[in-house]
Amino acid sequence: MKKNSLEGFMKGIFILSALMSVISIVLIMYFIFAGGLPFIFEYGLKNFLLGTQWKPSNIPASYGILPMILGSIYVTIGATAIGVPIGILTATFLAKFCNDKLYKYLKPAINLMSGIPSIVYGFFGLTVIVPIMREFFGGTGMSIATASILLGIMILPTVIGMSEASIRAVPATYYEGSIALGATHERSVMKVILPAAKSGVLSSVILGIGRAIGETMAVILVAGNQPRMPKGLFKGVRTMTTNIVMEMAYAADQHREALIATAAVLFIFILIINTVFLIVKRRGEN
Amino acid sequence: MSRITRFAVKLSAFLTFGILFFIIGYILLKGIPYIKPSMFEFEYTTNNVSMFPAIVATILLVGLTLLVATPIGVFTGFYLVEYAKKGSKLVELIRIATETLSGIPSIVYGLFGMLFFVIKLKFQYSLLAGTLTVSIMVLPLIIRSTEEALMSVGNGLREGSFALGAGKLRTIFRVVLPVAMPGILSGLILSIGRVIGETAALMYTLGTATKIPDGLFSSGRTLALHMYILSSEGMHVNEVYATGVILVIIVLLLNGLSTYLGNKLTKGR
Incomplete structure (x- = not known):
């Protein structure tokens, strides 16, 4: 009985480990997109993607990343x-x-x-x-x-x-x-x-x-x-x-x-x- | 036609290996004369540009990363090869996740490490933030090499072990793992190489402090970061070459070891 519970416990650990990659990728996507997308919408998708000027220190600053x-x-x-x-x-x-x-x-x-x-x-x-x-x-x-x-x-x-x-x-x-x-x-x-x-x-x-x-x-x-x-x-x-x-x-x-x-x-x-x-x-x- | 093909193929191979040997030879020849004892002094100053703190930080980072990533990666391999049903939804999900990673x-x-570990979890620029970031980075490598090593173990061994009354766990740890060990080790060594060579992922997680890290929450710089910072400052070119030599030698040793273990695995098959 004790042995079986160890088997089950370790299987749980293995599954948990396997899920770590999934958790990691979700976290990475969340942090990158949650950190970046609000800015893109605020600044304007077109201005951001197609803007030809990258001048962060100008007033107003321009952030075009084309x-x-x-x-x-x-x-x-x-x-x-x-x-x-x-x-x-x-x-x-x-x-x-x-x-x-x-x-x-x-x-x-x-x-x-x-x-x-x-x-x-x-x-x-x-x-x-x-x-x-x-x-x-x-x-x-x-x-x-x-x-x-x-x-x-x-x-x-x-x-x-x-x-x-x-x-x-x-x-x-x-x-x-x-x-x-x-x-x-x-x-x-x-x-x-x-x-x-x-x-x-x-x-x-x-x-x-x-x-x-x-x-x-x-x-x-x-x-x-x-x-x-x-x-x-x-x-x-x-x-x-x-x-x-x-x-x-x-x-x-x-x-x-x-x-x-x-x-x-x-x-x-x-x-x-x-x-x-x-x-x-x-x-x-x- | 045949001759052109033959020529093109040989020329390409010559170029590839020529460039490789040129890069290694160039770094070694230019750097070795500049290696001085003062570069290994205990404390970094702008005078000695010591890489000793960076060496210690590199070793600490590698050790901690292996501590975190090895069990997770190897256990994932166990799950994928020994437990999961091939083609199940969960396996598919895990596979897509590791391939994307x-x-x-x-x-x-x-950047993720900075946003999550450094800022959100308030680890600051630290050994811990750096370790966790690169641990995720090397996971796919460890998982893949573990999987390949486990799959290369013949099923007869497993069946034999079950027939003798051993449970699944015992079979994995006592029968399969020892045979698969060289393959797993060679994956781990490749991961070490990856961590040692890493710069972009560490700059904003481990930070670039010049002292020896005195704890998990202390910043430091690895050899590769040290080399990057020196070469972008442009003031200590000789020391950059010297650091490059140390890095290249470490990479050469690690690769040799990994090749040796890889051969051992194929022979044991």
Whole structure:
């Protein structure tokens, strides 16, 4: 009898633990949206999302976050353009072009790449990529392009990890069939295996997009952070994430609410990306 | 066509690994010469820019986070794999929750931690607020690795244990857990790496005090935060490199350990 009650008690503890993630996500959503939405409605959704002026210290202050929304979107597109092709091809290399002996060292290297703290990437960007960009394209070297390159590097392990797994999951018969029909190894991999793995590869890209748009500390060091409408590929830009970090330290009252509202907008972007990711992943599993 | 494909694939792989080794090599080469004993003095001053308080704060934060997140994460794994019916509503809900959690950017965690733990619960910038914030952050990682480790344990073991008259709990803790341990540990180590590398979630929860935290309600700064603050101030570039070296070495060690444990799990299968 006593033993059974322990069994039941522990099962209760396990369920309770499992519910913690649900509770956490509800709390996070509540605090971000309850902190941000009232401000958005007070200031006007259109003024907030489409306003091109972010001047918290003006009187009256203007809180338009369109520059930051565009900034986030631009650096994310740039990061995707750089990171995705390299990532997918590297994943192909790891899964189909690389011998076991080499793989034993390269696979942990990918894990290592995802383990490097973003501040280390950021500092690397600041001391290596920024001066190179300054040399070649003038200006301060802190720009959309610089942030895109750095983020492109940072999303590599995300794209590679999941793409590689989905390439490996393609049944060997696909490859064998293609070879039997006289196709070369390269052609079989590119025309048969990669297309068969496309839903997994697509998921990895979406995951990478989420990483890029949410990245903060690396971007803050290399993007320039000017809160103005993006002026060009080699001009500075501020993203939603960096807007929050930079000003939260001293923001008060309405300014602070505007920053929480920025996080709410970022959060909605992330929720959309996550939903698309889940849909693509589920479809791939079925 | 074949040759172009081969070339593109190899070039990409070369770029990826080239960049990785370049970053690590660059930080190590630039930083190691600047590591001085004065950087490990007990107290931080603007002269010695000591990272010792930051090292202590990092260790405290990691320890406390594991204390909070490990049981919750591992127990969630137990529930999902050993108890729940596959595809039930509750399981679905938990799965969506953890997958959403794993996609939330760290700055949103940081802001949430500030609004909830720091302000609402009045923890101030403190070790406690920082710990709770990053604990939620690493939960999905621990849950997933626990799940994978548990699922890799063959059902024969469980059935054998039941056949010998052991209850469910006893089976989990005495039979399944020991076999799944390397996988769970490797997930925990990845979480440690995540906490050590974290900055955005900690800036407004743990705070950035330069002293050693003297209690749960005391602020501090981790190594990564220390590195960020120094590099954004721009006055102690050499010390930033040196801090970077320490961070990279820790990450290298943790990854090595995690890989080793991961291999052990696949071998034990």
